[in-house]
Amino acid sequence: MINSFKFYDYSGNNIIEFPYILFIVSAILLTIIFYKYKKFSIIYSSICALYISLLFCVLFFPVVTNPGNHYHFSEDIKYMVTFYNPYYRFLHQTKYSICHLLMFIPLGYLIRYETTLFKSIFIVILIVFGIENLQIYINYFSGYVQYTYCTADIFFHLVSAITGIILYKPINFIRYKLNNLRCM
Numbered sequence: 001m002i003n004s005f006k007f008y009d010y011s012g013n014n015i016i017e018f019p020y021i022l023f024i025v026s027a028i029l030l031t032i033i034f035y036k037y038k039k040f041s042i043i044y045s046s047i048c049a050l051y052i053s054l055l056f057c058v059l060f061f062p063v064v065t066n067p068g069n070h071y072h073f074s075e076d077i078k079y080m081v082t083f084y085n086p087y088y089r090f091l092h093q094t095k096y097s098i099c100h101l102l103m104f105i106p107l108g109y110l111i112r113y114e115t116t117l118f119k120s121i122f123i124v125i126l127i128v129f130g131i132e133n134l135q136i137y138i139n140y141f142s143g144y145v146q147y148t149y150c151t152a153d154i155f156f157h158l159v160s161a162i163t164g165i166i167l168y169k170p171i172n173f174i175r176y177k178l179n180n181l182r183c184m
Helices: 020-037 042-060 073-079 086-092 094-103 105-114 117-142 151-183
Strands: 006-008 015-017
Touching (some): 042 105, 042 117, 086 094, 094 105, 094 151, 105 151
Antiparallel strands (some): 006 015
């Protein structure tokens, strides 16, 4: 049973564990916060909380539990900052790139739901660069290079979040029309 909660890193046999307990606890806490303080419906609060908890756990907390006997952090540190061309990253790591292109669309939408257009773009830029910088610090604190500061990731996350911001208007227009049809 416990082996079903582990998956293998694509770069080797290092076992990475997803923090299920952190995910569940943070999803429950965020659901309560959204429901109580933001006055969202329980379904909307739960969906937002699950998404934000998943994003948080995927970006910061998959932990390598077995880096191997021959791992040397001082030798691997030179690979922490990468300047991949997003086009080549998409060609050679298509699934990875698609996941990163889809990952921030809901976040862009949620931020735009709460703020104005220019504030939401500014917040998205801060979040994307903040995530990449925080991942570098996680490498230093964990003593293992599990994240890289990657220009392709920055590009994919910005495009994804801005797509979510752009989708705000058409989605809300459709929601408005559907609500008007129900009221008739």
